[in-house]
Amino acid sequence: MEKRPKIAAIATIYHKYAHAQHIVDRFLEGYGWNSRHHYPPMDLVSLHVEQVKDNDLSRDRLERFPTMKGYPTIAEALTLGGEELAVDGVLLIGEHGEYPSNEKGQRLYPRYEHFKQMAEVFERSGRGVPVFNDKHLSWNWEWARKMYDISQDMDFAFMAGSSLPVTWRTPSIDMPLGVPVSEAVCVGYGGVDSYDFHALETLQCMVERREGGESGVKWLQAYRGDAFWEAHHTELWSRELFEAALCRSHTLTPSRPGFNNPFPTLDELKEIVKDPIAYQYKHNDGLKSTMILMNGLVQDFNFAAYIGSSDEILSTQMYLPMPPARTTLANFFSPLVNNIEQMFLTDEATYPVERTLLTTGLVAAGVDSLFNESTKQETPHLDIAYQPTDESTFWRT
Amino acid sequence: MKRIAVVTTIYRYLSHAQHFADRFLVGYPKEGRWHRPNMKVVSLYVDQKPEGEQSQDRAREFGFSVYPTIAEALRCGGHKIAVDAVLLIGEHGEYPTNEKSQVLYPRYDFFKACVKVFEEDGRAVPIFNDKHLSYSFEKAKEMVEDGHRLGFGVLAGSSLPVTWRLPDVDLPLECEIEEALMVGVGGSDPMDYHAMEAMQCMTERRKGGETGVAAVELIDGEEVWKAGEDGRWSLELLEAALSRSDTPCGLTDEDGRTQDMIGNGEIYRLVENPAAYFIEYNDGLQATLLMLNGAVRDYCFAAKLKDEPVPVSTQFFLTPTPNVTYSACLIAKIEELFETGAAPYPVERTLLVSGALESCLTSRHQGHVRLETPHLNVEYRAPAESQHARR
Numbered sequence: 001m002e003k004r005p006k007i008a009a010i011a012t013i014y015h016k017y018a019h020a021q022h023i024v025d026r027f028l029e030g031y032g033w034n035s036r037h038h039y040p041p042m043d044l045v046s047l048h049v050e051q052v053k054d055n056d057l058s059r060d061r062l063e064r065f066p067t068m069k070g071y072p073t074i075a076e077a078l079t080l081g082g083e084e085l086a087v088d089g090v091l092l093i094g095e096h097g098e099y100p101s102n103e104k105g106q107r108l109y110p111r112y113e114h115f116k117q118m119a120e121v122f123e124r125s126g127r128g129v130p131v132f133n134d135k136h137l138s139w140n141w142e143w144a145r146k147m148y149d150i151s152q153d154m155d156f157a158f159m160a161g162s163s164l165p166v167t168w169r170t171p172s173i174d175m176p177l178g179v180p181v182s183e184a185v186c187v188g189y190g191g192v193d194s195y196d197f198h199a200l201e202t203l204q205c206m207v208e209r210r211e212g213g214e215s216g217v218k219w220l221q222a223y224r225g226d227a228f229w230e231a232h233h234t235e236l237w238s239r240e241l242f243e244a245a246l247c248r249s250h251t252l253t254p255s256r257p258g259f260n261n262p263f264p265t266l267d268e269l270k271e272i273v274k275d276p277i278a279y280q281y282k283h284n285d286g287l288k289s290t291m292i293l294m295n296g297l298v299q300d301f302n303f304a305a306y307i308g309s310s311d312e313i314l315s316t317q318m319y320l321p322m323p324p325a326r327t328t329l330a331n332f333f334s335p336l337v338n339n340i341e342q343m344f345l346t347d348e349a350t351y352p353v354e355r356t357l358l359t360t361g362l363v364a365a366g367v368d369s370l371f372n373e374s375t376k377q378e379t380p381h382l383d384i385a386y387q388p389t390d391e392s393t394f395w396r397t
Numbered sequence: 398m399k400r401i402a403v404v405t406t407i408y409r410y411l412s413h414a415q416h417f418a419d420r421f422l423v424g425y426p427k428e429g430r431w432h433r434p435n436m437k438v439v440s441l442y443v444d445q446k447p448e449g450e451q452s453q454d455r456a457r458e459f460g461f462s463v464y465p466t467i468a469e470a471l472r473c474g475g476h477k478i479a480v481d482a483v484l485l486i487g488e489h490g491e492y493p494t495n496e497k498s499q500v501l502y503p504r505y506d507f508f509k510a511c512v513k514v515f516e517e518d519g520r521a522v523p524i525f526n527d528k529h530l531s532y533s534f535e536k537a538k539e540m541v542e543d544g545h546r547l548g549f550g551v552l553a554g555s556s557l558p559v560t561w562r563l564p565d566v567d568l569p570l571e572c573e574i575e576e577a578l579m580v581g582v583g584g585s586d587p588m589d590y591h592a593m594e595a596m597q598c599m600t601e602r603r604k605g606g607e608t609g610v611a612a613v614e615l616i617d618g619e620e621v622w623k624a625g626e627d628g629r630w631s632l633e634l635l636e637a638a639l640s641r642s643d644t645p646c647g648l649t650d651e652d653g654r655t656q657d658m659i660g661n662g663e664i665y666r667l668v669e670n671p672a673a674y675f676i677e678y679n680d681g682l683q684a685t686l687l688m689l690n691g692a693v694r695d696y697c698f699a700a701k702l703k704d705e706p707v708p709v710s711t712q713f714f715l716t717p718t719p720n721v722t723y724s725a726c727l728i729a730k731i732e733e734l735f736e737t738g739a740a741p742y743p744v745e746r747t748l749l750v751s752g753a754l755e756s757c758l759t760s761r762h763q764g765h766v767r768l769e770t771p772h773l774n775v776e777y778r779a780p781a782e783s784q785h786a787r788r
Contacts, residue, residue, distance in 0.1 A: 016653040029655045032640030035699060035710040037657035057652055170714070171788050172565035247426040250716040258451060260416050260719040262423045263431045304429070315429040319563075326717050327643035328650055328694075396564055 005042040005088035005344050008077045010114050013051040013097035014058035017323065019134050020049070020093045021057055022333040023340075027091075028065050031334045034397055040341045044068050045087065048077035050110070051097045074117040085125035089344035090118055093134040102139075104371040106193045106364075111135075112143035119150050128156030130347055132340045135162060136197050136360035141381065144360040148353065159340065159349040160356040162198045164301055165205030166339055166394050167332035168319040170248070174209065174392040175307070175314065181210040183238055184289045184305035187245040189298050192277065193367055199291045200279070200359040200366075202301045202318050207289055208355060208388045210307075215284035217382040220362060222369035228276040237280060237290040241313065244304035245292075248317040251299040264297070272296045279366040284383065291366075318394075335395035351393050354386035399436035399735055402470045402480040404507050406490035407445045408452040413488040413527050414443070415451060416724050417731075421484070422459045425725040428788045434732050437461075439480060442470035444503065445490045467510035478518040482735040483511050486527040488587075495532070497758040499586055504528075505536040512543045521549035523738055525731045528555060529590050530744075534752035534772060541748050552731060552740040553747040555591045557696060558598035559730055559785050560723035561714040563641065567783040568602040573703035577684040578634035580642070580697045585688065586754060589674065592696055593686050594750045595713045596676075599698055600684055601746060601779040608679035609774040610749065614767040615757040621671040621687070630673060630685040632659060637699035637708040639664075644694035658692060667691045674757045675767075679774065726786040742784050745777035 007027065011020035024047070030039040048071050049058045062070045071077040080086040094111035101107050111133060122128040131151065137144035137160055151158035175181070184207045188199035208214040223231045232239065246252060246263070254260055255268035264272065277293040299322075304315035321327040339350045361384070365377045401421060405414035418441075424433040441463045443452045456463045464470040473479040487504035494500050504526055515521035524544070530537035530553050544551035568574070577600050581592025601607045616624060625632050636659055639645070647667045648656050658664040674686040699710040716722045733741045752773045760768050 016651075021653050025654045030657055031655040032642065035637035035640050035708045037636060037640060037660065060652070168563050170561045171786070243431065244429050247429050247431050249426075250720055250722050252720055254719060258410050258415075258454070259419060259423065260411060260721065261420070261425065261725070313429060321643040323653070328645055329643050329653075329655060331643045 002041070006045045006086070007042055007089045007091065007344060008046040008087040009044060009091040009093065010048045010074050010077060010118065011050070011093040012095065012099070012109060013053070014049045014061070015053070015055040015096070016057065017330070018096040020096070022330050023091060023093055023134065023337060024061070026333060026337040028061060028068065031337065032331070033334060033338060040337070042089070042341065042344055046071055046077040046080055048072070048074050074114060075121050078118060078121045085121050085127060085129065088129050090129060090131045091340070092118065092131060095134050104367050106139040106367055108139060112138040112140065112147060115147050119154070122154055122156070128154040130157035130343045131159070132343065133158070133160040136160070136356060136363055138360065139193065139364065141361050141364045144357060145381070148357045151353070157343050157347050157349050158353045159343050159351070160353050161359070162201040163320070163332040163336045164198045164202045164318045165351070166335040168395050169316045170319050171316055172396055173314070173316050174394065175206045175305070177209050177388070177390060178211050179209070179307045180309065181207055181287055182306045182311060183241060184287065184303070185237055185241040185245055185292065186301060186303050187242060187292045187294055187298060188301040189293055189295050192370060193363060196277070196279065196291060196293060196366055197359060197363045199293065199301055200362050201355070202303055203289050203291055204355050204359055206303055206305065207287060208386065210287065212285055213387040214354070214358065214385055216384045217358065217362065217379050218282045218284055219376050219378050220279055220281040220365040220369060221376040222366050222374050223278040223280070224370060224374060225275065227374055228278055229270060231278065237278065237288070237292070238306070241304040241306065242292065244313050244315045245302040246298070248302040248304070248315050249298045249300050250317065253297050269297065279362065279369070281362060339393060351389050352386045354384055358382060358384045399481040400439045400479065401436055401482050401484055401735065403438055403441045403484045403486070404467050404470060404511065405441070405443050405486040406488065406492070406502060407447070407450060408441070408443050408455065409447070409450045411719060414486045416721055417486055417527065417728060418455070418484060420725060420728045422455065425728055426722060427725065427729050436482070436732070436735060440464055440470040440473050442467045467507060468514050471511060471514045478514055478520050478522070480522060482522050483524045484731065485511070485524055488527050497762045499532040499755070499758060501532060505531040505533070505540060508540045508543070512547065515547055515549065521547040523550035523552070523734050525734055526551065526553040528587065529553070529751040529754065530747055531751060532755060534755050537748050537751040541744055544744065550734050550738045550740050551744045552734045553744050555594045556723040556727040557591050557595035557713045559726040561716070561726070561786045563712040563714050565787055566709060566711050567785065568599050568700060568709060570602050570779065570781055571604045572602065574600060574603045574682055575701040575703055576631050576634060577682070577700040578630055578638055578698070579684070579686045580635070580638045580693065581686060581688050582690050582694055582696070585672070586758065589686065589688055590750065590754050592688070593674065593754055594747065595696055596684055596686055596698060597746055597750050599700060600682060601777070603682065605680055606778040607745070607749065607776055609776055610676055610753050610770050611679045612677040612767055612769045613753055613756045613760055614675045614765065615672060615760040616765045617670055617672040617761070621673045622665055624673055629675065630687065631701065634699040634701060634708055635659060635687065637710040638697040639693065641697040641710050641712040642693045642695050643712070646692055646694070664689070664692050676753055730784065742780050743777045745775050749773060749775040
């Protein structure tokens, strides 16, 4: 019988609907997958939770799953209380919990700090094991880059990012591999330094499949409020693509009372969306991508791009079954956990972490642009070229 | 440009008439574009006009007339039929319920009023009938026969067969199905109807096509679980269907956890009054609809195919309110009927489901007896091409 990998989970907090609950629970309780209730063929043996508050669920999980032990430090969770690394894979879930924000509005989640503590154990043990880092790498670009460099230097499999690239799509399509893409747009919702990241991952998981692969990003500029509407009016991004993306939404706020699904006029858009935000960025190969947050108008993530030699539109929605309003389970975590499982079993990331390194830098550049009166941010440090996987990795089965 | 008459029970916010007819007025999302049908609503008949209803508002804004009778709506106030298609929506509004708890929506009466005009005026036009054809199979059968007799296209049914699926799968045409199972929720009727039609749009693709239903039985309460243990329906298929659900209740509601609801026994605790609708087809296929209120809140299907080790399963995705974009998927099919005169999939599906549901409810009313259903010898072939939302 194959040896079952031992997994450690390092989380900031573990409460209902925290990312740790969604991810770790799937390793413990199993999840619906391909017509079965699937139990990952591995054991979550150790858990470190940094913040334990009244709503904590980690104690319940430790009690109900006695093969998993709680540890007071990250190092102990990785060594199982011993001297050396004693697990075969690590989940780093630095999302949710009470952490301060900086003057730019970035929540200072300790992803880098946790990663560093983990890397010290790897260093001391003379080996690393596969690591999944939830969401972007760090709020601080320099630190994010260090995380990536350490994984390269120590040569362990490293995956990170959002569920958006791997969840269901309606329609269930992918960007054809190697097709020319001249412009791409994602229309989503949520806040700066949070859901902007999901929208950027939505864009990147599609455009990275274009002719030549990802070439890196030259500059980024943010638009907000009146500047957004001015840019929309002058078509700094394609209005046709923006509208195509909206036509994939299942959650368009009705712009007229008594109608359940009309298409909004520009005046109605302005009435509905009080604080529109866009990050537009130029890739090194000339592609223009625009991430748009339309809070109030939609509650889903929709992608549209001009592809091919005749600028045909390709569009889809990355669907999030989002609790508690629409579902009870955040099942977009199921394909994410399934990809993580594959990495733990094979020691290979199922998609490139360079995607998330790039989107991490794009979030930071977007935040910087907004903080600096929407000025254009040159991004020579985002000269991150990478190739996509040949096979699609989103949820299709 | 095709001219459409809307014949409905009630036109108010979030009624079927509102979100169906409105899509002909303001357009709808279709294959990534905002699509505006090249047809015009020219007349409306509405049976009930309570306070807050919208028919007069819509008529004024979109330039059509509301007529006091169905005949006048079809003739646009003149002497001859003056429309090219009828959108018949007998859903919502206050109507009595019979002893089998069927709501007596006047779909048959509305349909027959249209047929009378067709016959008198010597011209028949396509009709879309929302949901099942009638609470009575005899009436439903007559409606379908009218279509064949006068040569007009009839399309009917639910949005579930044509909405998005998670995952995007269909049963392979001419596959050999060993057993099928559907999980549904909601009241009876109407929601059992939606679930049953979702199941039917899958099973009809089996080898040899649809052969009709030989017998039905509806059981409820603890007997449902006992029937599962006895192998009358498949626990493996229930697990497969539940693997597609995004809405397990109980412990998931409490703390967000995923759960194996069969393994941990929660499903037996959560469902206060389970019901199983057993459908025995003429070719021997057994299909079961489980109505599991309290356990989940979505519609999932599973089937065991011959020589396939793992069941096929999917969720019929009912997209969120108020957009209910699943109804846009159905409008695209209605538009195709109106444009071409031919139904994109056979109305016999809805006829069979109308009858099978009626017989299930009769079974319940008669003390959960097994009822042979020789009258449900409805044979038809599914279209080769899948009809659900995929683009």
